[in-house]
Amino acid sequence: MKHFYLILILISGLSFAQEKKETTSIEVDFLAGNVMQHAPDLGHLVSGHPTGTMISFSKKTYGSDEWQSAYNYPDYGVYLLYQDFKNPYLGHNFALGAHYNFYFLKRRLMFKIAQGIAYTSSPYDKETNNKNKAFGTKLMANTDFLLEYKKPNLIGNFGVQAGFFFTHFSNGKIKTPNSGINTYGLNLGLNYNFDKPLDYKKDTIASKINYREPIRYNFVLRTGINESPIIGSGQYPFYHVGFFVDKRFNRKSALQLGTDVFFTNTFKDFIRYQSVAYPLKNIDPNTDYKRVGVFLGYEMFINRISLEAQLGYYVYQPYKYDIAVYDRLGLKYYFTKKIYTGFSVKTHAFLAEALEFSIGARL
Template identity: 60%
Template sequence: MKKIYLLFFLCSFVGFGQNTNALSLEASILRGNALPHTEDMYHLVNGHPQGLMLSLVNRTDGSKEWHQAYNFPDYGAYFLYQDFNSQPLGQNYAVGALYNFYFWNRHLQLKLSQGIAFTTNPYDKVENSKNKAFGSKFMGNTNIGLAYDNQNLFKNIGFHAGILFTHYSNGRMKSPNSGINTYVLNLGLNYNFSEDFVRKPDTTTVAKSYKEPIHYNFVLRTGINENPIINSGQFPFYHIGFYADKRLNRKSALQLGAELFLTKSIQEYIKYYSVAYPEENISVNTDYKRIGIFVGHELLINRISLEAQVGYYAYQPFKKDIPIYDRVGIKYYFTDKLFGGFTIKTHLFLAEALEFGLGYRL
């Protein structure tokens, strides 16, 4: 493990000569703790997770309007390795996209990243029945970090230190899927490929109002998932939403809407539950459909935006989940009216679905 850390740090100092490109390479070592959120997780977290994160980012230079609006953020790709120091959990490898946002004279960095992870030791009925966190080899990965950052500590070399929160879940595409959350100390260095990089704010930009009238949106989110019973089978789901949005300024829009959840795996869960637990008096004909109302916020960056919603089930005949749900994810506008998205829907820390969406804004 120490040799791997050393290798990545050495890589971070490999230069490409004197050039004017905006690329920067970050290398970080990680060590911390897992956050058990269900009773069947405590026996899995008997060690301190450790790992490394390597990021290749592009530093924005002010050539586009959104660069200056967001105080010249970075965007790019990351590789994340985590060893949970737990035999049932094994190791995870993840790749994905990231944004770094800066505050406090660019010394406070907020990192947001999302990608796909691979685990070396998923649940297996015979070989690894203790691992209720990962039911499949592939899953989603989300990371949020806050760190002190000094990008020019010595010439091209910078330093950062802070905390990183990581989350892994397959969105219950396959059970079991308790998922796992960790918080780790993040200590690392960065190498800027050019000393000549200069940010050039566009002083010719004319201030304008971004306020808009209320718009109405239709969105269909779909995918497959499995109910909590292991090997009960994967079924498609269709989440149909209608909501109004009101853009307040350059960065923010508020949402209010309702949606219909047609989740076929819940229909199968009702059939199982009515037979397995007759004392609960659950009818096999209980309606599996749910209707939710929600409020949300959209952070508008460029054609990409970040979306967060919190909802309540106004109609939920089968009440095996709490009545509050939430959703976070990323949205991409193909045009001013047509958009796509990737979101994760959860009940607090318990994921229900990885959703692929397509919508239209009137």
Template identity: 45%
Template sequence: MKQYLSYFLCLFTSLVFSQEDRTNSYFDINYFKGNIARHNDDILHLIDGHPSGFIASWNKKTFGKKAWQERYGYPDYGVSFAYQDLKNDILGDTYSLYGHANFYFFKRNIILRIGQGLSYSTNPYDRDTNFRNIAYGSRVLSSTYLMLNYKKERLFNRIGLQAGLSLIHNSNANVKAPNTSINSITFNVGLTYNTDETDTDFIQSEEDKKFTQPIKFNAVFRSGINESDVIGSGQFPFYIFSFYADKRINHKSAFQLGTDVFYSNFLKEYIRYRFVAFPEDELEGNEDFKRVGVFAGHELFISKFSVVTQYGYYVYYPFDFEGRTYIRIGLKHYFNDKIFAAMTLKSHAAKAEAVEFGIGIRL
């Protein structure tokens, strides 16, 4: 890890001393150490030591040039690189790249960072050489991290300090089995470096706080690939058709009500597997793999992006798989007022089923 940290510090130094014009940005680097959460007893043999590593980030500050920036307390956005040594030869190490956003509270002394990206695992599951790694079934993983810090900028000229807690989640979202995932809960401490001598003043707008829209109707097509928890059962495409209405009640929020139709092809293979391997289930082997759900949801608008959360219930449920309720959470990006793309995670409680990629229209 020292080698990678040295590389970053060299890059950090060269970038710092090359700054001449105002950038309204800052760098930070955080060292972390902690524990792997015992969220599943099946991973007990993978919890040996205390994972450690670093997170290095570039952050762009906002000062209210756009209305949404003031609404959310002038957040930052940026990119992060993370290295994590999981202190277990079976798990190996992970290298991660994220896009992130920072939100401030309590006179900008408390910062909450939310990062989403991809991780690369150096030692995933392999049937012949690494069959004990049931956490990761693939080298490329979906990764999320949360960081809650107490932060003081410019304590020593442009240098500041921060410390707090981080949660790092790595999973392949059932793209390929196995997938019990790893959650690291850590303490972190770090330095910040502002690239400008002083900060720009915040802009106070006179935006009309009242904002509503009439009910809008949405249609979304989602797809991807996934696999059941049965290792080696194969990856299959899935198709989801979603139809819902939403009502935007202010600049930030809209509420949703709609329905999903699921064509989950991995369930075909899983039903056949259960029919053969578990006769006590009394299956016929030809149960319908399709499901239909109804859901209520919320959408949080942030510039051209939004955060979607939905809670659903299967009204057509011919085969029992992980329960009748489901959750969807993810991001949308609006290309214009009508067309959007979406990347969402569908799960049953804490058990992921699929990462969904979608395209939709809002009328």
């Protein structure tokens, strides 16, 4: 019984300590805007002005960990998103995921980055909804960016925010069709702080640390499944192998230079299909399906998590179905200083090719 009471005391102490480190808030944003027509065959999906609601539950940081003061005490938490596309083919989307809020200009300007999993009410169906070229599956990825002016505690614990939003839905071509949908527009909302704000703690020791590093060598394997543009052609695994060097300049930033080799198996059947379906194009069915690209990249280190963006160009692309420029946006998680895993989206000008799951080494 004594041990039971001791455990209760320890749990209570930990809970109290956690309350002193962070506070909790909620934000409710109302969205209204437009669908971005990023492909010629999406005109019939741009018929209305989408509306939606985003609810974000956040933990506000005050410097208990070094990364918090380095990034001006961001918030982190979970979000719920609902969007009505005002289109009979697109229907409604629901999303759940995680977010970060970063602050600028004396904490009046807030930038939200959110990533999650989405569900659509009206995916493509050959018989009942063959006009929906955007969503080939019920489940897909969701990415959101919001830039807002935020005023907390305007009346008591209630505050307001207003700004601009951008949302993206795509299954990464796991199954076609998958043109994806991007929306943009204005948002207006309320926020509420459940707790009194705490004092911010500045990490004076970390500010004296030299984060510059020598050039590091990276090897990464990215894999997953995708389907060719031909609906119902089948899903195949892909293997994207990358080698690059990076140079970390400070606490937050590193630049990258490297090369990718793409073994995308769906291209094999797609090339053969094109050679038969379009004989006047004189496509050789034995055309090499592999591609090689070179890229420049940027990595932003937060804590064990980092954000990564890369822009590449195909230097070897025998079958030129996509444009020669590709880009990649993703998250990485470091198990150790040398081993990491990640998740990224590879696209060609807003048209997703693959959702990549990766394992890599930084030496």
